[in-house]
Amino acid sequence: MIRVSADFAKEVKKRLGGETITNCYQCGTCTSSCPVARVTNRFNPRKLIVQSLRGKRDDVLTGEMIWLCCSCFNCQERCPQRVEIADLIYALRNIAISEGNVPNIYSEFVSALYSEGKLVKVAGFTEKQRENFGLPPLKKPDVEAIRAILAETSFGEVLKVLEGKE
Amino acid sequence: MKSYALFLGCTIPARQLNYEISARKALKALGIDLVDLDGMSCCAPPPIESVAVDASLAVSAYNICLAEEAGLDLLTICSGCFQSLARTNELLKRNSQLRKRVNQILSKIGKEFKGSIEVKHYLKVLHDEVGVEEVRRNVTKQLKNIKAAPFYGCHLLRPSELLKFDDPEKPRILDDLIEALGAKSIDYLDKLKCCGGLLRGYDDDLALELARDKVMKASKAGADCIVTVCPFCFINLDLGQIQIARKYNENYSLPIVHYPELLCLAMGVEAKELSPRSHRVKIDKLLEKMV
Amino acid sequence: MKVGVFISDCGGLVSKVLDIGDIEKYIRGIDGVKLVEVRDSFSSGEGLERIVRAFKERRIDRAVVTECSPKIAEIRILNRLKEEGVNPYLVEIVDLLGSCILPHRSWPDKAVEKAKVTLLAAVERAKLLEPIESRRFPIEKSALIIGGGLAGINAAIELIDTGFEVTLVEREPFIGGLAARMVRFFPTDDCALCVQAPIYELKGVTKTSRKGLYRSGVSELPGLNIYTNSRVVSVEGEPGNFTVTIEKKPRYVDETKCIGCGECTKVCPVEVPDLFNAKLKSRKAIYINAPNLYPPVYAIDETICKFKECAKCVEVCPTKAIDLDQKAETIKLRVGAIIVATGFEEFNPEVIKEYHYGEYPDVITQSELARMLDPFGPTGGIPIRPSTGEKAKKIVMIQCVGSRDRRYNRYCSGICCMIALKHADMIKKLDPESEVQICYIDIRTTGRMHEDYYERAREQGVIFVKGRPTEIVLNPDSGKPVVIVEDGLTGEILNLEADLVVLSTAFVPSSGSKELAEILGIEVAEDGFFKEYNSKLRPTETKIRGIYICGGATYPKDAPTTALHASSAALKAGKFLRSGEITKDLKVAVVNEELCGDCEFCPVVCPYGAITTVEKEGHVVARVSELRCEGCGICVGTCPKNAIELKHYTDDQILAQIRALATKLDPKEPVVLAICCAECGHCAIESSGIFLIEYPPNVRVMKVPCAGVLKVHHFLEAFNAGVDAIMVVGCKPEGCHYEYGSIKAAQKVAFTKTLLKALGIEPERIEMFQMVHIEGDRFAEAAKLMVERASSLGSIKEMIKI
Structure with a gap:
């Protein structure tokens, strides 16, 4: 029914x-x-x-x-x-x-934001290229601050769910 | 000269140097000073909102706080960053309860969202502050032969009630700025429809199907190029065409260019200075047509 | 003061529970009580006559009467006294049964105490009662009707038939309103312009006559004066005596001379798109909308006419009717009543940009389609594609354009489904081969015979797609509009290519409604339509006596409902005008000009626009219109200077009653004072008794006309007198009989709480409750709560000396 x-x-x-x-x-x-x-x-x-x-x-x-x-x-x-x-x-x-229903791509986003404070990592090759084109060196995000923020949100719970999955 | 805190985001500095170079050059030439602040993070776009809306709001607000501390309005190049930051900024300004909730999170690292700055996309700055006339005056090389299909993407325009970028059903800003370069901005079917870029990674086939529709309709309308402002539209339409060729055996070879690239070219910057190799669909034909 | 107290036993019901002898003894001891009588009943027969005699023999000059079912008993007693020349405002009626017996059967001892104190309070109040005079106000026996559409015309006919003179003002050069454009009306499918001919005995007019506006003879009704091209620019004065200023724009054609031959139009060189005909044809600067309209004479569009530069029309006019020097006229009238019948208009769908109305020529509205379907219209009754002029064979209609849409108008316009069905039917009858597809969210056919149209449409092969289209695009190859919609029943997304797309737009208030409301001093609701006095029971009245509203001015309506509404407004106006005067008891607000000055709060809060300000000796003072004042007292509750008082509920009268009710006969028992409005608040309290729901007798009840009359100092005085807790019981805010009285009272309760807090007294000793009649159980709950609260907080005497 x-x-x-x-x-x-x-x-x-x-x-x-x-x-x-x-x-x-x-x-x-x-x-x-x-x-x-x-x-x-x-x-x-x-x-x-x-x-x-x-x-x-x-x-x-x-x-x-x-x-x-x-x-x-x-x-x-x-x-x-x-x-x-x-x-x-x-x-x-x-x-x-x-509730643990996490498509793979989203697990990647989660771990990138948590570990890098950004979603895309800059390759070494690109850094060199940036220099060649006269672009300023990239400023780094404050990963610690980001982690502290994430811990206060439901993102923290998601991290636990993902850890549990592994 | 007005100064802005530049919000570069994640994708552009890592993957689309053509966009960063051209945007920096063009804005500088037109009197916009960009300040690179320490500590800027991810804007917390839809992929993060999908994981945890509260986290997205808080991280987004954190970036705004950095600009507030510097006393500068935020300027974004990426439309995705624009949507996340401008929405957060507007939502938190309007909704005191939400602001309280976010500030409670931010207080753990000693930050507070105050609502003292604006988040702007550079197209709006070019259109409203620099002015279409001033852009036109700086053009040294009229792009007379070019028929350009403007593609606003989604995150510049919607939700319009919060972003207030342009008329969401009949936007003009990009069209005006293209025409300021002497090029013709052409109309084409489903001009405002999404390219599917954000589906990449979850369902590439679907993303490609949407990209194909877009490229097909712009081609049919006789476009020499599609003009983008968003790195995700760029990837899906540019790299997408290589994949479309493989999957559907259809070769459009329709150059995809970011608006500042066109702008730089029209202001006389050499193509080779703009990282032309960032393009997967060759832009040579387009460059030839400019002469 | 000589007070008589008449205690009715209500056929033994009272003495069954209460010791009447004990009560009588107590009453006799009250200062000022000269007479106490106990009988079975005082609301009729010998009992009632005894009260009359006591007054007439001057043994008493004030009275307190207790009765059961007090509303009816009260009316009987007061009417009888009035007949005998005793001012009924000198009598205080108490419902002992409802207030002291029914809700307290379990505590007879305490109920006796409550009865004693209730009567004490009534006596104290009675001592201060003053007679209230009744006044007659003369009334002008004529009416103004604003708006010459179906509603206005119907109201005019009815009022004239009832015997009053009517002036009808229409801002367009022709009357007829929306109906003039709509060809046919459902549910009869006859001509939209057809009206019921007036019923008066005349050769050629019968009671069954129903004819087009012009042929019906409406315009010739004795006592009807029609001003077209005119606007009401100001309304002054009082109900029954309004002075109206009308501005009549020049028509440049003498209505008495023009014979409608049309020679002028032939020679006129100026041509513009004809808005009346949806721009499907052009018209000249001198024009007539349609030959069957009223007045059947031409008018000059002054925005485009070249006047003396050209003047060709003047030369050819055979009756010399054209006068290019005509000037605007100002007309002043005195009328007793006003009916607003300004109707509604189509929402402009241009703002819904994804539908490209105004940009794609083949996207039109239903009223524009109606012009096409008019056999005498610009396309000869054939729907066409405006872009090419070809016949439109495939028509897609879109419902709810701008209505049921939170971005524009939240409401359902109510008649658009039927208009679409009617037009679909007309198209199918014209050519069964043509295709009609209707995109809808819900089809609403709620009137008699309306569902027939829906049935017929399905039989005729009209396709109904359940979905609201997201956009209309132009097919670059065919140049035709394509409607993109999800068929919600199959889940498929359809691209409906059409020759013609018709938008069933929302209907919105006529432009200028807000300004007119301001001129008249009445209100428009949130949706922009005129606001009725009470949307349930007084749909054609406004808060101002003598001003009525009807038809589409209050909400979009179909023809049958409009006719009904117009009759209602005419009846209300007729009732008001009938006797040539208004008789009114002056239980109104009175200003003490010594104290009043310069704040102007009361004119803003008065729901009836009864208070204006005048300058007096260098400062501004309030002035109350005795005719407009409805006696709620919200002004009194708002005045910061105690400069305005409500007769029959003066500060002294209210305070005397409060102080008496604070009397503690048993010092251990807490006293809770419930002050209720005489409307829903009192009904809620009464109903708990009537339905035998008990609440503690510690709760003592007093009634005021509206909770809005209460002031903070009333509450403080109550506490000072020993009341341990206060309940204020008013109407639901949205159902307040005096608009904002209940809201104002709640604000004052909240403010009192802050004050109490500052004084170190528990703010929870006072609460606001908003309830209706059927919530007697809620009142009983609240009463229990407050008594428990008062008990646990302890006596107020411990807390204060305010």
Whole structure:
């Protein structure tokens, strides 16, 4: 039997970025705005929202749909009910990741930010090239400060989840 | 001469020297002074927001704090950095509860978001502060023969309510700045639609399909090049074309250039000074057409 | 002062619980009480006559009467006294059953004490009561109607039929409003311009006549005066006696001479796109919108006419009707009532840039489509592609453009679904081969026979796509608009290429509504439409007596609802004007000009615009319109100088009652004072008794007209007199009978809390409660809470000497 419940919507609504989920009246403006949905039916923001509103927590959090948003914000811009759809999808990703559902590329982002304070490492070759083109030497981020900040946020929890996975 | 704290971000200094060089040269020539501050980190863009929204806000706010301490407005080159920082700046200025929450985190390292500066993208500075006329006056080499397809990308424009960069449905800034160089800014179908760049790494095939759509539509409209402002659009459309050729057996050879590259060329900078080898799709044809 | 106290046993209900003898003894001991009587009932028969006689024989001059079901009993008692020439404001009615018995059956001893104190308070108040006079205000028996659309015309017909003179003002050169453009109306599918002919006996007019505006004969109704091209620029005076200034722009054509032959138009050299016809054709500088409109005479568009440089029309006019020297006129009128019938207009969808309205010529609105579907219209009734002039065979409609959209208008405009269905039906009837696709979010067909249109559309093969399109793009190859929409029922994204895209736009208030509201001193709501006095029960009244609103001016409406609304407004206005005078008891606010000066708070807070300021001896003082004042007392509660008082609820009267209610007959028991408004607040308290929900008798109740009348010093005085805790019970803020009274009271309670804190007294001794009648259980809960709180905090006497 299929169970329908508003519990998951309530959970999402409490999260940063998820506040506007119940504004949705399923008009589908988001889906027709979406460049990804236009090329594949693997992603459909309207359906993602209705699944969340119906309480299909597992489907939403373990499925691939939440990862296929390209963060272009076109849906958010045009939504007549001011549902902050892109932000809502971040909120859903946050929940999925905190529960251990972490796509590989995101584990890489997490470790890069934590270890380097930046997402991309500058290769030695590039540093030389920079010099050749007369670019100033790169200033370094304060990794310690970044780590101290991250420890105060839910990022800290994510680190633990990832450690547990390894 | 107005000074800005430069926010370089992660990708540009590591992967797109063509962008950094041209942007620094062009802005300097037009009287914008860029200050490289110590300690600037990652802007905490969508990949980090996807992991932890609160972490993204806090790291983003941390960078803003550094500029606040220096008493300088922040200037970004990358559109992704612009979106993260400008959104955070605006959100924290508007929402006192959120500001309180973020400041509590920042207090652990002795920082506080005050909301005393602006975050700007250099295109806006060129358009509004330097002025289209001044840009035009500095052009020594009119790009008369060039039909350029402007591509704003997403993160300059949206969410417009927070970014307030330009009209999100009918932006003009990049078009105006292209035309200031003597080139023709052309219209093409789905001009404002995303290139799919951020899907790279999660689903490369999908990212490529979106890039292909973009390149195809710009080509069909007769573009000599696509003008970008975002490093992720650049990668997806430039490197993407090599992959499109392989996967779909379609060869567009449509040069992808960042706006400041065009600007430098129009101001008479030699192409070889601008790290032309950063481009995977050769830009020789484009350079020839400029003569 | 000689006070008589009349205690009704309510057929034995009271004595069943309370020891009436004990109460009587206590009352007899109160200073000023000259007469005490106990009977079965005082609301009719001998009981009531005894009160009358006591007054007439001058044995008493003030009275306190206790009765059960006090509202009805109160009305009977007071009416009878009035008949006998006794001023009813000298009598205080107490509901002993509802306030002291029903809610306290479990504590008969304590209930007796509460009854004693309640009566003591009533006596103390009665001693200070003053007679209130009733005054008659003469009224001008005529009305002004602003707006000459369907609503205004209907209201005018009704009012004239009822026997009043009406002046109708329309700002356009022709009356008819939106209806004039809409071709057909649902649910009858007959001509939009058709109105019910006025019912008066005349050859050629029958009761069943329904005709086009011009042919209906409306304009010839005796007592109707129509000003077109005119605006109301100011309204002064009082309800019943408004002085209205109307500015009539020159038409440059003498309406009495023009015969509508059209010779002038033929020679006029100036041509502009015809806005009335959606720019689908052009018109001349001298023009008429359509031949069947009223007035059936030409008008000159002064923004484009070359006047004397050209004057060709003057030469050819066979009746010499054209007068290029005509000047604007100012007309002053006196009317008793005003009806606002300014309607609504289409939202301009240009701001939704992704739909490219105004940029792509083949994207139009429903009213523009209506012009195409008019057989006498610019395209002869055929929908066309404006870009090429070809017939449009494939039409896509988009619903909810700018409505149900938090970026523009949150509300559902209500009639756009039906307009789309009506037009789809017309198109399909015209050519069954043409395709119509409607993109919708929800289809709303809530009126009688409306669903028929939806059924018929499906039968005719109209395709309904459940989805709101994200954008309209131009196909670079075909040059046609393409609507991009997700079909929510299949999950597919469709590219609907069309010859013509029609936007079912929101409907918004007519431009200038806000300015007109300011001129009239009435309000517009958040959505910009005129605000009704009460959206449930008084939909065509405003807060100002004598000013009414109807039709689309209050919210978008279809024709049947507009007609209904217009009749309602006409009835209300007619009722107001009927007797030629208003009789009113002057329980109004009164200014003490000695104390009043210069702050101007009260004019701002008065919900009725009853307070103005005048200059007196070098400073500004408030002046209350006795006619507009509704007696809420919010001004009193707001005045920082105690310079304004509400008759029948003066400071002395309120304080006397408070002090009496603070009386502690048992020093161990805490006293909680509940001050409620006479509206929802009192209903909530009463209902707890009526539904036999008990609350502690420590809670003593007093009533004021609106919680807004209360002041901080009333609360402080109550504490000073020994009240241990205070409950203020008002209406829900959104349902406050006097707009902001409940909100103002809550602010004062909050301020009192700060003061208490500063004085070292627990701020939780005072609380604001906002409730309605059906929340008697909530009141009982709150009362228990406050009594427990008062008990645990201990006696106030320990805390203060304020």
